[in-house]
Amino acid sequence: MAAPTAGTSRPPRERMGDRLFPLYKRLFGEDSDFVATVDDKLAECLRDDPVEMFLAVALGYGVILGLALWFAGVALAYGVLLIVNPDLASVTNVVVSNPTLAATLETLRVPAFILLAGFLLGSIGFVAGFGAPVGNLWVQSGARKREINVLMPDAISFMYALSIGGLNQMEILEAVAEADDVYGEVSREFQVILNETGYFDTAYRTTIRNRSTQTPSDEFAQFLTDMLSILASGGDMTEFLDQKKDKHMRTAKQQQEATLETLQLFGEMYLTLSLFPLLLIITMVAVSLMSGPKTTLLTGTVYALIPLLSVAFIVMISTVKQDDPGDGYLRPSNVEFQEPDSILSVGPIDSYDTDRSLFGTIRSREGRMRLAAILKRPHVLFRERPEFTLFLTLPVAVAIVAFGITSGLVPTTVSGFVESYLSATVVLVYLPVYVMGLPYAVFYQLRQSKRAGITGNLTDSLRKLASANDTGQTLLESFGTVADTSSGKLAQEFEIIRGKVTYGTSVKQALVEMNNKFHVPRLARSIKLVSEAQEASSEITDVLSTAAQASENQDDLAREQKQGAQMQMVIIIMAFMTMLGVIAILKLRFLGPMADLAAAGSGSGGGSSAAGVGGGGFGSSVNVEQLEMFFFHAVTIQAVAAGFISGYMRSGKLLNGVKFSVVLITLPLLVFLAV
Numbered sequence: 001m002a003a004p005t006a007g008t009s010r011p012p013r014e015r016m017g018d019r020l021f022p023l024y025k026r027l028f029g030e031d032s033d034f035v036a037t038v039d040d041k042l043a044e045c046l047r048d049d050p051v052e053m054f055l056a057v058a059l060g061y062g063v064i065l066g067l068a069l070w071f072a073g074v075a076l077a078y079g080v081l082l083i084v085n086p087d088l089a090s091v092t093n094v095v096v097s098n099p100t101l102a103a104t105l106e107t108l109r110v111p112a113f114i115l116l117a118g119f120l121l122g123s124i125g126f127v128a129g130f131g132a133p134v135g136n137l138w139v140q141s142g143a144r145k146r147e148i149n150v151l152m153p154d155a156i157s158f159m160y161a162l163s164i165g166g167l168n169q170m171e172i173l174e175a176v177a178e179a180d181d182v183y184g185e186v187s188r189e190f191q192v193i194l195n196e197t198g199y200f201d202t203a204y205r206t207t208i209r210n211r212s213t214q215t216p217s218d219e220f221a222q223f224l225t226d227m228l229s230i231l232a233s234g235g236d237m238t239e240f241l242d243q244k245k246d247k248h249m250r251t252a253k254q255q256q257e258a259t260l261e262t263l264q265l266f267g268e269m270y271l272t273l274s275l276f277p278l279l280l281i282i283t284m285v286a287v288s289l290m291s292g293p294k295t296t297l298l299t300g301t302v303y304a305l306i307p308l309l310s311v312a313f314i315v316m317i318s319t320v321k322q323d324d325p326g327d328g329y330l331r332p333s334n335v336e337f338q339e340p341d342s343i344l345s346v347g348p349i350d351s352y353d354t355d356r357s358l359f360g361t362i363r364s365r366e367g368r369m370r371l372a373a374i375l376k377r378p379h380v381l382f383r384e385r386p387e388f389t390l391f392l393t394l395p396v397a398v399a400i401v402a403f404g405i406t407s408g409l410v411p412t413t414v415s416g417f418v419e420s421y422l423s424a425t426v427v428l429v430y431l432p433v434y435v436m437g438l439p440y441a442v443f444y445q446l447r448q449s450k451r452a453g454i455t456g457n458l459t460d461s462l463r464k465l466a467s468a469n470d471t472g473q474t475l476l477e478s479f480g481t482v483a484d485t486s487s488g489k490l491a492q493e494f495e496i497i498r499g500k501v502t503y504g505t506s507v508k509q510a511l512v513e514m515n516n517k518f519h520v521p522r523l524a525r526s527i528k529l530v531s532e533a534q535e536a537s538s539e540i541t542d543v544l545s546t547a548a549q550a551s552e553n554q555d556d557l558a559r560e561q562k563q564g565a566q567m568q569m570v571i572i573i574m575a576f577m578t579m580l581g582v583i584a585i586l587k588l589r590f591l592g593p594m595a596d597l598a599a600a601g602s603g604s605g606g607g608s609s610a611a612g613v614g615g616g617g618f619g620s621s622v623n624v625e626q627l628e629m630f631f632f633h634a635v636t637i638q639a640v641a642a643g644f645i646s647g648y649m650r651s652g653k654l655l656n657g658v659k660f661s662v663v664l665i666t667l668p669l670l671v672f673l674a675v
């Protein structure tokens with residue numbers, strides 16, 4: 001295999017790969033299993049890089065990072081020798097009787113130490129630099145596999161609906177390939193098939209066979225293989241898609257049940273793991289009474305162990321929690337796409353790239369009009385974009401913290417902070433959390449309620465549309481019938497669609513605009529199915545029934561997920577309440593008497609400090625206020641963690657836990673104020 005030809009105009013990445021190509025040839029042979037595996041992963045990730053170039057570039061990253069860390073290791077070792085000056089002879093502890101050999105070892109000890117430090121850090125750098133891009137292939141492949149498996153039932157339903165509408169095989173493949181705004185990685189798989197067919201003049205059956213061996217999803221590979229057999233035998237494609245649709249819907253329910261069982265196991269694990277820091281704190285307090293304070297261990301447990309366990313648990317959940325892929329926006333090529341309520345956009349004028357004064361005037365006036373509308377009704381923007389509340393609340397939170405520090409409410413010394421830990425923590429943590437968290441949680445919940453008003457009646461509305469269309473009504477007349485005989489947000493949107501179409505808007509554009517107003521992924525898939533099918537025929541009863549069936553399947557999955565998540569949330573919150581109850585009992589029945597004993601010993605002249613206990617005896621060195629601070633901070637951190645974990649378990653969105661965290665952190669504050 002010849003090395004790639006270097007060129008002066010090639011990107012730096014490719015030039016680096018050219019220079020490292022000899023190293024690639026030396027390390028990897030022609031028949032290397034590792035190279036073949038990486039080549040397969042590149043195909044699964046839809047990467048067009050040649051495997052030789054990819055690995056050569058990865059070796060380049062490894063060499064660069066390895067050399068950088070090698071120099072850093074040498075400099076660090078040299079600095080340690082100059083500043084710390086350790087006794088290397090005691091470290092090596094080698095006794096040599098030969099004086100000449102001993103002198104040689106003494107001479108080589110310092111250079112060997114420096115070179116060894118550089119070698120260790122350099123090796124770490126090379127492995128990290130080379131392993132990061134290679135390992136990222138496995139991450140990307142796994143992410144694509146996961147998304148394909150999630151979207152397959154809806155994508156097959158879409159294909160079935162198009163087949164009912166009379167589209168042939170190639171038209172169905174093209175429609176799915178163009179629907180990447182909804183079906184994501186499934187559409188990209190079909191794009192590869194069509195690109196090979198169109199640009200390389202390959203028979204589409206051959207490209208389907210090739211893609212079935214390269215896709216990361218085994219389920220999608222089996223689907224392509226089965227579809228290929230139907231195409232080869234001349235079977236009924238509509239019947240085949242109908243069977244596959246039902247099969248994959250059942251498979252999705254089975255996967256959901258397996259996921260819920262795994263999450264239940266994780267909940268039981270959390271119940272055990274969350275109480276481990278509490279047991280460790282109690283143990284260290286008991287040890288402190290007998291052998292002196294364990295401040296370092298307590299600090300590590302409270303401020304490092306509890307957050308790390310929580311982050312690790314969230315990572316564990318993310319490995320099995322299936323989110324809803326996509327952003328929910330529809331971007332068809334023949335319909336103008338506008339992201340609604342965008343503070344960064346001034347409307348269609350942005351698409352005109354010109355400096356003419358007329359366009360500049362329109363752009364500035366449109367910007368002022370949108371800004372005035374936002375200032376007049378800011379709650380509309382905050383409901384659609386809850387994160388924008390931070391533009392107002394974050395400066396207020398910073399001002400509160402700054403005022404607390406400058407006014408003396410928050411001591412700047414460690415001892416002062418310990419003495420007034422409750423008020424200082426309220427200023428530094430609780431008030432900023434309330435100021436930023438409450439508005440965000442309120443508007444986030446308003447947005448979720450708005451979307452739930454749409455998706456909650458989606459299945460019934462689609463069935464009503466199918467029934468109305470089955471009586472001979474057009475799709476537009478069916479929208480009017482459902483709007484007149486139903487109530488709720490979706491019925492209002494159907495009435496708006498009827499009005500838009502009456503005044504000249506196409507049905508497809510009206511549907512897209514309605515969807516983009518709410519941009520819910522499951523709604524987008526239903527609207528995509530209906531909007532594409534209605535262009536072929538106005539008699540789409542079977543298509544609407546298919547959309548209703550797919551929506552009902554999503555309702556069932558969401559209902560099961562919600563029920564399972566509620567059980568896990570109960571476990572998580574009960575674990576937090578258990579920790580809070582034990583901490584409250586310790587503070588009231590243990591630390592309280594210790595503080596009274598310390599005060600009594602100080603008043604009787606026993607020589608103990610007000611922060612310690614009793615006259616140099618049992619527990620005399622324990623700082624009661626410091627232990628109270630550790631207890632308070634431990635339950636506060638646990639409350640925040642339990643809130644975010646609960647929100648993530650419930651909806652698969654981490655920020656959904658803000659409202660739970662705001663509520664849960666209030667409980668430790670009330671308990672410590674009461675006891």
